[in-house]
Amino acid sequence: MLDPTYIDSYSSINAPYQRLDARVKIIVTLAFVIIMAISVDDRPLRVIPFSLFIVFIAAISRLSPMVLLRRTLPALPFFLFASLVLGFSKGSEAAVAAFLKAFLSVLSVIVLVSTTRFSNLLKGLEGLKVPQLLVSLISFVYRYLFIIADEYGHIKIARESRNFGGSKRWQWKTIGHSVGTLFLHSYERGDRVYSAMVARGYEGNIRTLGTQGIVRADIIFVSISIIYLLSAGLISWKLL
Amino acid sequence: MHIPDGFLEPKVWVPLTVLSAGAVVSASKKIGKKMDEKMVPLMGVLAAFVFAAQMVNFPIGGGTSGHLMGGVLIATIVGPYGGLVIMATILILQALLFQDGGITALGANIFNMGIVGAVFGYIVFRGINKFTGNIRFSLFTASWFSVVAASGAAAVELSLSKVVPITLSAPAMLGIHSIIGIGEGAVTIAALDLVSRVGGDTVFASEVTVEKRITKKAIWIWLALSIGVAMLLAPFASQLPDGLEKVAETLGFIERGSSNFSSPLPDYRIPGLSGGISTAMAGIIGVLVTFGLAYMIVRILHRKR
Numbered sequence: 338m339l340d341p342t343y344i345d346s347y348s349s350i351n352a353p354y355q356r357l358d359a360r361v362k363i364i365v366t367l368a369f370v371i372i373m374a375i376s377v378d379d380r381p382l383r384v385i386p387f388s389l390f391i392v393f394i395a396a397i398s399r400l401s402p403m404v405l406l407r408r409t410l411p412a413l414p415f416f417l418f419a420s421l422v423l424g425f426s427k428g429s430e431a432a433v434a435a436f437l438k439a440f441l442s443v444l445s446v447i448v449l450v451s452t453t454r455f456s457n458l459l460k461g462l463e464g465l466k467v468p469q470l471l472v473s474l475i476s477f478v479y480r481y482l483f484i485i486a487d488e489y490g491h492i493k494i495a496r497e498s499r500n501f502g503g504s505k506r507w508q509w510k511t512i513g514h515s516v517g518t519l520f521l522h523s524y525e526r527g528d529r530v531y532s533a534m535v536a537r538g539y540e541g542n543i544r545t546l547g548t549q550g551i552v553r554a555d556i557i558f559v560s561i562s563i564i565y566l567l568s569a570g571l572i573s574w575k576l577l
Numbered sequence: 578m579h580i581p582d583g584f585l586e587p588k589v590w591v592p593l594t595v596l597s598a599g600a601v602v603s604a605s606k607k608i609g610k611k612m613d614e615k616m617v618p619l620m621g622v623l624a625a626f627v628f629a630a631q632m633v634n635f636p637i638g639g640g641t642s643g644h645l646m647g648g649v650l651i652a653t654i655v656g657p658y659g660g661l662v663i664m665a666t667i668l669i670l671q672a673l674l675f676q677d678g679g680i681t682a683l684g685a686n687i688f689n690m691g692i693v694g695a696v697f698g699y700i701v702f703r704g705i706n707k708f709t710g711n712i713r714f715s716l717f718t719a720s721w722f723s724v725v726a727a728s729g730a731a732a733v734e735l736s737l738s739k740v741v742p743i744t745l746s747a748p749a750m751l752g753i754h755s756i757i758g759i760g761e762g763a764v765t766i767a768a769l770d771l772v773s774r775v776g777g778d779t780v781f782a783s784e785v786t787v788e789k790r791i792t793k794k795a796i797w798i799w800l801a802l803s804i805g806v807a808m809l810l811a812p813f814a815s816q817l818p819d820g821l822e823k824v825a826e827t828l829g830f831i832e833r834g835s836s837n838f839s840s841p842l843p844d845y846r847i848p849g850l851s852g853g854i855s856t857a858m859a860g861i862i863g864v865l866v867t868f869g870l871a872y873m874i875v876r877i878l879h880r881k882r
Contacts, residue, residue, distance in 0.1 A: 344674055366680075367680065370582060370679075370680045370681055371680075371681060374582060374583065374587065374590070374681045375587050408676075409676065411675070411676060412581070412676040412677075415581065416581060416583075419581065419584055419740075422740065422741055423584065423740050423741075426739065426740060426741055426742060427739055427740070434583075435583040435584050435740075436583070437583070438582055438583030439581045439582045439583035439584070439679065442581075442582035442583060442679055442680055442681070443581075443582070443676045443679075446672070446673060446676065446680060447676070449673075450673055450674060468601070468602055468605035468606070468609070469605075469609070470605040470608060470609050470617065470662060471601065471605055471662060471665065471666060471669075473617050473621065474617070474620055474621050474624050474662065474663065474666040475666050475669060475670060476621070477617070477618060477620075477621020477622060477624065477625065478621060478624045478625045478628055478666055478667065478670055479670065479674075480621075480625075481621065481622050481625035482625045482628050482629065482670075484625075485622070485625045485626055485628070485629040486628075486629045486632065488629075489629050489630075489632065489633070508635070509635060509760065509763035509764060509767060510763075510767050511767075512633060512635050512764055512767070513763060513764040513765070513766065513767020513768045513770070513771070514767055514768070514770075514771045515633070516630050516633055516645070516650075516764055516767070516768040517767065517768040517769070517770065517771030517772045518771065519626060519629060519630065520623075520626055520630075520654075520768060520772055521771075521772060523622045523623060523625065523626035524619070524622070524623070524626075526622055527618050527619035527621070527622035527623065528619070530618045530622060531618040531619065534618060
């Protein structure tokens with residue numbers, strides 16, 4: 338998990354979906370998740386047109402099904418547990434529908450994130466009028482999360498090697514101090530990072546190499562997808 | 578506490594998404610105006626810090642462990658607006674990269690952990706600190722409250738979507754999180770303790786100790802907030818038999834008991850008014866009475882000192 342290149346490792350494959358503009362991919366993913374959430378309701382059969390859509394997207398991005406499924410694994414136990422609870426209150430149909438919705442939503446997000454360079458994804462969010470501050474923060478967290486998590490690993494090893502244990506009260510105090518130490522290290526790192534960034538010409542916004550632009554293929558893709566998703570929602574609402 | 582996609586009904590997640598998006602956008606603008614560009618990398622690294630801190634487990638007894646939420650911790654360091662934006666950042670990343678929490682449920686999750694967990698937790702911290710003047714006590718109580726309230730909000734959302742009836746979800750969620758909250762409180766105190774002792778020159782940590790006098794306006798805002806919460810939550814409260822009532826019911830002496838003792842607002846309802854309005858009114862009266870009592874107690878204590 339703690340490897341930043343793992344996340345968008347399929348973004349450099351030369352496939353049709355990868356060539357689309359990040360904004361288009363974000364809009365289509367959002368439309369997929371939202372339309373599915375509203376139209377499927379408690380009927381598992383209504384999921385069919387939406388799963389076909391995901392299969393289509395996965396095909397034009399040349400992602401192997403095994404890779405996709407493996408990435409959903411960490412989320413599955415929780416979905417299963419939540420659906421089980423739902424099964425007792427709303428019945429088995431609703432439980433299956435909820436599980437499938439959760440699973441397909443996660444799949445669509447995984448496809449989006451693993452086929453888009455993270456910097457382009459951020460640029461896309463910025464283009465879709467997500468506040469600048471939020472986008473900058475996301476980019477920083479993405480970069481430093483792995484380093485800081487590593488740092489906590491070091492603190493933990495140091496703690497263990499000094500015979501961490503004893504009474505609960507003492508444990509909490511030590512854990513709290515570890516968190517405090519982590520904060521101070523992060524804070525000092527923030528200072529250094531800022532100086533380093535200014536030295537490299539930082540002015541407060543994200544810059545990416547390779548400018549993206551909306552071309553005809555993007556417009557065709559986004560309109561076909563949204564028309565398909567909307568009609569899938571409407572038709573399954575009427576029929577299934 | 579991260580709600581995935583597919584479990585909330587549109588009538589729950591749509592309004593919460595609108596609410597959370599509005600809150601996050603206006604908070605970003607508010608900070609954006611105030612701060613210089615130097616703050617951005619700093620806040621970014623701090624957000625990464627909270628993300629990492631959420632991986633910190635602490636023992637809660639019985640062989641299980643809870644993990645930190647960090648809402649009050651970060652809000653006392655960077656203020657409530659910064660706390661909200663940082664929590665939103667973390668939740669967006671968790672949904673995108675770690676499949677922790679859904680896309681349609683993002684608004685609900687930001688509401689629970691950002692608005693309730695960080696902003697409301699911070700307000701509670703400020704409020705208790707004003708009245709008691711004891712920072713450690715206020716931090717602990719506010720951290721505990723933030724975790725419990727966030728889990729309560731999640732329980733209400735799930736029950737409104739008819740996933741779990743509130744009679745089942747509320748006791749389960751509140752029960753486990755009132756234990757996890759103790760850990761949250763203890764870790765938050767210890768962390769900020771160390772920060773204010775070792776990093777004495779850091780700008781943020783000193784802000785925690787700055788005392789500002791409570792204004793009349795703040796009291797009114799507090800009162801309005803509490804009434805709002807009571808109106809929203811009171812209808813749920815009345816459906817929950819409390820521990821004693823439950824025992825009484827099973828042992829079969831509830832009828833006898835109720836005839837002997839009559840409360841002015843039985844079952845959080847005002848006699849003569851019907852249904853939801855009556856419950857909401859009872860909630861408001863409850864808040865006003867509690868507030869009045871608290872105000873009197875504080876006035877008396879204040880005079881003695």
